[in-house]
Amino acid sequence: NLGPVYLNGKTVKEANNYLKQEFARIYSGVTGNVPSTQVKLTLGEIRSIQVNVMGEVLVPGTYTLSSFASVFHALYRAGGVNPIGSLRSIKVIRNGNTIADLDVYDLLMEGKMKDDIRLQDGDVILVDPYQSLVQILGKVKRPMFYEMKPTETVGTLLKYSGGFTGDAYKKALRIIRKSGREHQIYNVDEMDYSVFRIDDGDKITVDSVLQRFENRVEVRGAVYREGLYQLDGTMNTVKQLIKKAEGLRGDAFLNRAIIDRELEDLSHEIIQVDVKGLLNGTTADIPLQKNDILYIPSIHDLKEEATLTIHGEIANPGTYLYSDKMTVEDLVLQAGGLLEAAATTKVEVARRMKDSKSTSFCTTVGQNFSFDLKDGLLLGEGSQDFHLEPFDEVYVRKSPSYFKQQNVVVGGEVLFGGNYALSKKNERLSDLIAKAGGVTPDAYIKGARLMRRMTEEEFRRKEDALRMAQAGGGDSISVKRLDLSNTYSVGINLGEALKNPGSDADMVLREGDVLFVPEYVSTVKINGAVMYPNTVLYKKGESLKYYINQAGGFGNDAKKRKAYVIYMNGTVSRLRAGNKKAIEPGCEIIVPSKEQKKKMTTTEILGMGSTTASIAAMIATMVNLFK
Template identity: 55%
Template sequence: MRKHFIYAALTFFMMGALPIMAQSGMTDSQVIQYVQEGTKQGKSQQQLMMELSAKGVTRQQAERLKKMYESGQIGAGTEELRNTNSDSRLRKEYLRKDTKAGKNGYNMGGSMNGYGIMPADSAMYAGDTYILVDEYGKPIKKENPEDQVFGRNIFTNENLTFEPDVNVATPQDYRLGPGDEIIIDIWGASENSIRQEISPDGTITIPGLGMISLNGMNIADAKEYLKSELSRIYANEGNQIQVTLGNTRSIRVNVMGEVMVPGTYTMSAFASVFHALYNAGGITELGSLRDIRVARNGKTVANVDVYEYILQGKTDTNISLQEGDVIIVPTYEAIVKVEGKVKRPMKYEMKGDETISTLLKYAGFFASNAYKNSVRVVRQEGRQLSVATVERDNFGSFKVMDGDVVSADSISNRYSNRLEIVGAVYRPGVYEFSDRINTVKKLLTQADGLLGDAFTNRAVLYRQRENLTSEVLPVDVKGIMEGSAADVELRNNDLLYIPSIHDIKDEGDVYISGEIKNPGTYPYADNMTLEDFVITAGGLKETASLVRVDVARRVKDNKGTEASETVSQNFTFGLKDGFIVDGEPGFVLEPYDQVFVRKSPSYSVQKIVTVKGEVLFEGEYSLNRKNERLSNLIERAGGITAFGYTKGAKLTRVANEDEKKRMADVLDIMRRELGEGLTDSLKLELDSVFTVGIDLEAALAKPGSSADIVLREGDVISVPEMTSTVKINGAVMMPNTVTYLDGKNVGYYLNQAGGYSQNAKKSKKFIIYMNGHVEKVKARSKKVEPGCEIVVPNKVKKNTFGNIMGYTTSIASLAMMVASIANLVK
């Protein structure tokens, strides 16, 4: 309710008798807070309007606040306005997320962007950024700092209000006027205190003296005058009289010309020219900062140059205002842009008699890398442009004009005295070209001489000609240093390259792989033997063969004229303890040799298998032989217990890389046939463990037969207890699990599940046995065993993956499921 009352009050103020052009001494935040507090106290709209009108709130200010309210910038709470000066808030781009209204963008309050007060702008969301747009939805472009006019934003800076300090001693030259409060304190033989406000006709009334005129007097004169008058009724002897200024009056000044909001403003009597310009919203694009005039009683009393305040700190022209003063901001005389290598490149307002020197002073003078002997001036001459090059001696006499663009270029990146030496010297780098360093030998001496690997027979001198083309000169460094060859004179920008023997020689690398601790490529070194290389690579692994180390060497014949059939030379060695080559010790390697350390054929790590379930000693076992069979492992585990069911024993195996590849191929086929969506929704993945169908009873009865399979690492043999049930699943009337009866066939168990369903594919039914075997039922007399599962597929045109999953719920791995699919689609 309070929120709606504020809106109604603002609307009422606009309709009431508010002054049109007078300016309030209250900020927007103070107005809103005043209305809120008055609402809490139960004041009526009429009463609030009269009080705010007396305080100078204008109809224009109320209308602006109403628009801000309508755009969502003023809500039930006004923290945004309380925390910022409202006048300054109008000058910044202020974004506030409108979460309560459910908007996707941001609203920006009326902002001062250098062109005037904008209506409530907004921001469009684009990617991860917010783009400010105007009321028509067009992006607001941020102005380049170099295109801004120096000093123009001083009156739009929320941190620089120029607001007068009323808590300081009253200046002695302050002139009294109607509205000022005079405090007269008398003590001593008599004690009295008189507080009087100067009336509109400029007088105060003192009992016993009557009306005394103080209008226009300064504080110092008023004190002496009042003491003189009061001495008539208070004896001077034994009495002290002190005259001070209490509350000061408000004054009205007019701000005209090129300001954002021209008009009449009510301010403190201590207010200055700068504070009035701040209240008026600052200077427009056309306004002058260099010739702001203050008119009083029809005469100009001050000419304000803002640049003198910014650059020199001069405040004498920022005079205190008086009642009725008129501040006039004319249009600028000249705007000149300075760009390039100056410390503060931007636009500057210049007066008619100012020169390049003055402009450079405003711009902070040249940057460190600027060419300081001349500047370039581009000027509009009638219908075209002209260019003037102003030399340094003429900076103080060349006057700038409106629209001039002054450019300061950077210095050239060329050197006047530069030498450089690179390569195999102790201190390569750039050196000064002078009488002290002007030959090859002197330059080498300055670089602390040659490194040990320097190739001295021929060095290269790169020289730049006058036309900026380059040439190469050979240098006999060895002869120069020994004195057998003449020293070479150097020129500016010469570069001397001393090659290293490693730079011009292809030394290559050596390579080692196989059963070595740190295989890889290593840099070649002279006299590196095979033993040295093995030690460098970390030594042999436990798996390495000491009787077979191969070395492959490139075939090189730099003088050959015919193609060779030989691709490489190969050497084979054995190693003894201490990495000694067996048979030919000290075999020296050559660049690009490749060493292969073979794995010992007699080396083998333990291979672990697991037996669990109904055996006498279940647990992990290490295989004795590569071809150890199922029956051997059961025998080592103590045999089957009396409770074990050998026909139900199964083996799970970890898939090797070839098996994983085959299963991945099957999975790809299923995805193509069934579609990615179905297979992804079922989260079908490859299983690294699959079931192998075994016949443990046959393996134990006839060891070494085909049923007695060979084991491999990771195998797990499970021997279950006797299971006396049979499961019936798939396209039957009622899937069921029933007791196993010896001699009963498939038909009997199908009847226990209510028989076939309507969509049963009778000819495709199959049995899944406990040991992992899957067999198709070709006749009703097919043998049923304890623990098995009878599955009847649905009678559909094409088996879908969902149906397959429905009647293969007992299959534990992808490998078995693939086997089931193979049976179904035959």
């Protein structure tokens, strides 16, 4: 019974309250406190409107929007403003009248949307070109381009840019302005920020503070707290600075300190300070100036740092700091003590010759002292009062009767194979076989071989040979022929060594040797430049020809007279065609091949013919000339 109720122009909340008032004219309980009686208004269908977005936008035109759309929604649909579009003046025109002039900076900078009015069907949104675009650079939080209104000042621009950074020079800034003909520069003081107006195209620069100090002094050296200090009314002299640094250390050199002072022309001068007299009151205190650097040296800075060095059979050989009245025992203890191999009968001390006032050449370059050690104490003449001096070097020798265990290995057909320690320096092959309980009945003594590890000297010689091979040259060794491993095979005759112990065949062993006694092998291997490399049964009394035939004969590139045999014991022998005793069980016959010669191509042959013909024609011409 209410009839039509017109809600146009109202918000949902306003419309809901208006309906309550209308219903209250008929139903009194609507406005009362009855909880079961409510009026709730919702929108069923939202009407669309059409608005025109014109001016400096990316895509101007007519857009269909929701009736709840705002100016910012319309700008978003139009792609935003173009490079010359203004964000400071966006007009809403309704029925030919400007009903709003919006500033987007209020939303961007402060989040305010109070001027974002609701659009109606047929509204026109007009974006004008910007009036003033300026750039701010340097020490501000948001350096970039900003659009300014004609009435806005430097202070407004600083607010838009987020203000100064911590290292900015805040008392003045610089503006470069493009006038009608030339550039102009303005230095704007801090007091004028709120009144100096900005023009289109201005470039504002905020500089950083200078890398200098207004009130700094520094103290270095033998004080407890080195560093920078404030120059003020309570601390402006050398004595006060030393007190501020919590005084001098015990190693301070009091006779002379220096002040490095910077002058007005940025040059420096050195001022000498008698610290001892200044502290005693016999010398006048010295006023400080900004950027002064006070240096108080340590007595240790004025001389070379004193050290001691210990070498040899010691736990931690090396260099240690010198201390007054330090003994050899103290240094040995500081270095971790003697090793088990150390000789206590010959501990030597080498001392420098020092005479700073000498004016003549001296042939003596050092002094040596020798002592014995027993129970950690020095023995010998003068040892009770002997103290080390700076830069002494102590040598602890290795005992000549100290030896570490030296192990060798025996394996294969022996009774007790494994590791064995050498018991004397000239222990031989026969001694090792005896330690291993002898050989088994299946042992092939003639094929026993020995592998030996390289010593440092052998390794050095091998590196020299490698360098020569790499250097090249007609007489150098080929790198491919060098054995680059750390072990090598030693050809031995174990049978002869066991028959004649102590003979030349009974080789002396050394640490790391590996002796292997194999079983009998009844085959012979043929390799190299043969038609079919093969392994065949050993046949006593047969010559080289027989075994070559077992491999299909020599290859086309075989060096027939260069064949050789490698025996199981590591020895190598040249083979003769009729020598039937040279081939033994388990050996390997090697037939080397000839080097491949490069044949001349047809083009090269023709080229040589042309060259020969040319030379012949030249000779004939010369003969005719000299007739």
